[in-house]
Amino acid sequence: MPSGEGANRGQVLAVRGSVVDGYFPDLLPRINNELRAGTDGQVIIEVANHLDPQVVRGVALTPTRGLARGSDMVDTGHPLLAPVGDRLLGRVVDVFGQAIDGKQELTGGQWRPLRRPPVPLAEQGTTAEVFLTGIKAMDLLAPIERGGKVGLFGGAGVGKTVLITELIRNVVGRHRGVTIFCGIGERSREAEEMYREVQDAGLLDNTVLVFGQMNEPPGSRFRVGHTALTIAEYFRDAESMAAENASRLASMQAAEQNNQDHLGVLGQRYHRRRQQAITEELQDIVSGFETLAKPDRLARKQGWVTT
Missing domain, CATH: 3.40.50.300 (P-loop containing nucleotide triphosphate hydrolases)
Incomplete structure (x- = not known):
């Protein structure tokens, strides 16, 4: 999971099954970028849509069990590889x-x-x-x-x-x-x-x-x-x-x-x-x-x- 001052960080805004909304106040992640959320970044999410200048909607490729509103979310800066x-x-x-x-x-x-x-x-x-x-x-x-x-x-x-x-x-x-x-x-x-x-x-x-x-x-x-x-x-x-x-x-x-x-x-x-x-x-x-x-x-x- 990316760390440090240069990482683009946000928060989980909503979780609906495998659909996860994230709030990024500084820089909006690009479409198809890989996001990490949850403890140690175990939840992997792909950005699917931009809802507004600060909110993205993504699809989780791993189980979202335990993920809640307010959980940390980090933009890796690259798509799925x-x-x-x-x-x-x-x-x-x-x-x-x-x-x-x-x-x-x-x-x-x-x-x-x-x-x-x-x-x-x-x-x-x-x-x-x-x-x-x-x-x-x-x-x-x-x-x-x-x-x-x-x-x-x-x-x-x-x-x-x-x-x-x-x-x-x-x-x-x-x-x-x-x-x-x-x-x-x-x-x-x-x-x-x-x-x-x-x-x-x-x-x-x-x-x-x-x-x-x-x-x-x-x-x-x-x-x-x-x-x-x-x-x-x-x-x-x-x-x-x-x-x-x-x-x-x-x-x-x-x-x-x-x-x-x-x-x-x-x-x-x-x-x-x-x-x-x-x-x-x-x-x-x-x-x-x-x-x-x-x-x-x-x-x-x-x-x-x-x-």
Whole structure:
């Protein structure tokens, strides 16, 4: 937690679940800045809006239990950051880039902001090219465009996750790439099963797993997709600068509801560069009898391929 005379300090004005209002009399924190509140700064908040020249509204990414009106709040002066680089291969991290696999903590190295602009128009690829998945039925009947998007729609137990798993296996095996899997709102059991499957398949050394699970606050699940995409963008940009022709797969499995705007912001960053690209977004829309009756309760699973 930032300390000292130079820190921009404020106070908690109101707490409504994961929504926290803060009062900063001296300097208003910027939108998307990371705020720390509570004892030892254990509550992490992202600024979402400016209510007036001295009041901000933010979304807490950690539990707000014990946070009360008048509690200290400090502006860190920077947005939420995620670690990037080859040091993440074989690791499991959360929305903050903290290791949750019981191995050594990720410290130092390069960190990037979760909120990043999309690829400039001048650097985007313009040629049409088929992305070969290695699954004959898809490549023949429903080919995927490199740099494009594809969706899967179906109820529970019809094989959407199996299809994503096969895509990961085929793309990594064919192109010697890196897999980035992000689970949003998953059950702990599902995350553990995915970890075991990747490990048993011998893909763990080329895989990064990012999880924002069902038991975590909504703010954490809301931003974990940005963490995974930031990591995927690093591999895409590194390959573009090195002018190498390697393939990288990023799969995001989401069970989050009412997140159309959130997915739209992520979608703006799925652009193809001239040499490398986040070439596929797999979006599985999970629907059952209840969700068909109530469209606003649709849950989504989503994934990307970067080449």
